[in-house]
Amino acid sequence: MSDYQVAIFGLGAMGYGMAGALVRAGLKTYGYDINTDAMTRFQNEGGALGAFQDVAATLDAAVIVVVNAAQTEAVLFGADGIAVKLAKGTAVVACATVAPDFARSMEARCAELGLLYIDAPVSGGTIKAGEGTLSILAAGVPEAFEKAAPVLDAMSAKVFRLGDAAGAGSSMKAVNQMLTGVQIAAMAEAMTFGMTQGVEPAQFLEVITQCAGNSWALESRAPSIVNGDYRPLSAVDIWPKDLGIVLDIAKSAKFSAPITAAALQQYLAASGSGLGGEHDSAVAKVYARNAGLTLPKQT
Template identity: 50%
Template sequence: MSSQSEQLLHIGVIGLGAMGMGIARSLSQTGLDVVGCDISDEARASFVASGGCSVATPAELSHCDVVLVVVVNGNQVEQVLFGDQGVAAHLAPDSLIIQCATIAPSQARTLSERLAAANLLMLDAPISGGAAKAKSGELSVMASGAPEAFTKAQPVLDTMAANVYRLGDAPGVGSSMKLVNQLLAGVHIATAAEAMALGIRMGLDPEVIFEVITHSAGNSWMFENRVPHILSGDYTPLSAVDIFIKDLNIVHQTGRELSMATPVAASALQQFTSASGAGFGREDDSAVIKVYQRLSGITLPEAANDAQGT
């Protein structure tokens, strides 16, 4: 049974994309009071159709005690918090911002300072797990912030996440951990694409490659998750190529701030950049394999409707 504090908690979710929509719906379905916010009429209508309430601008979330920011990049975070229609200026003191986007650790620290100056709390809490786990409330959250921020966030975190990693009091630590994850994820996707392309170029059956590798030491979570998109010829974006250009660029930027080279991540970034330059930026990130299709002439599996000529 929900506690009285949970029943009275008003929650806003800014960004009703694949991840934000899943989070908003999972919170709403457990009985929490949730309002979704997105500039897209279609996204707002979709959330309303599932039983939620929505608004068009972050400023309209002024009644919320907790606001989750689930947008694409640092520029969007800045706008939804501090822009002309930003929410920060309209919230009551001691309200909480849960910042879930993948941003540079340095930006997370600056945001926390600015919000603290406005008497607002912030949890630096990037998320991982994909749209399916967002919808089922089974995300992993890499979070850092003051103890009072964690206390206020607890009902929300309990509902949206299977794993909450408390990484200390300092802002930026959550975002630092997310960068480690994104470096590995981006490299693993690019490497999976290269491995599949090599096998196909050598004449191996793509389905057999997948079967053997997923039962061998060369397997990875990303290989197992993304290669089926290649096998089905379905590049409907669950996480787009351009997302990894953004995230790996943040890895590169942070490495420069630390005077640390990240050559493997840089190589993966070049592959995603090539895929975007070839017109695949808005396709699923597994479409990075299409770079090899262009360069090596390999034949990739086609979607069922394409194979049937429909």
């Protein structure tokens, strides 16, 4: 084990996997979450023991893997925020999907405290998080990259270095979420349309993955519908949030995004009809309900 010390905030589906990747890379890794069961489980699986206030000043990096901008700000600058407790020169690796302007604001406030902020949203999902093979869409000053290097390397197969200032990472993440969100909903639209024409979901999955209609979203999400398994590895409610961020930014830039807007409506219909906590492939249930179709049941 190296003497590099890192704390990770947020041990949910993504953060827990990323924390494990840090441990396996030999970094001394503290894990924190409002869910104390997750903290205990992580400590039993190689996480370091210690209250944050006792270790804060010795950390090389803090990684923040929470749901959104509000939680990121709360972790850093809330009533019990960590920023003021960290030593100058500590790297702050912020992984949530946020607006580029928010990332720039966090970078500025961290810089006032001498902290090295990296705008570092990730792509790849929970499996790649656990493997330490995410793509990281990163931006920040060179000193921040240098300080955070062991953390970024441990969590990823590829670090895209997108700029010397925060915002560029979140911009690319917004682009990626826009396409991913559209393509999950488009897959659901096409699969259920196919059902009206006698194409069974399993046949759709087999054939279209070998045709021009293929996408990462299809390969990743269509099996859930075919298997009737809507356990929320990634939930429907991610998309009203992330596509909402995208369309807010687009509106500010006077950018017309009609396909993204149409996809957002389908996720809102899913969430509004009680499916928000299900796997995001459950957006297919909206299409099925509207067309009087019966999706495959879990066997």
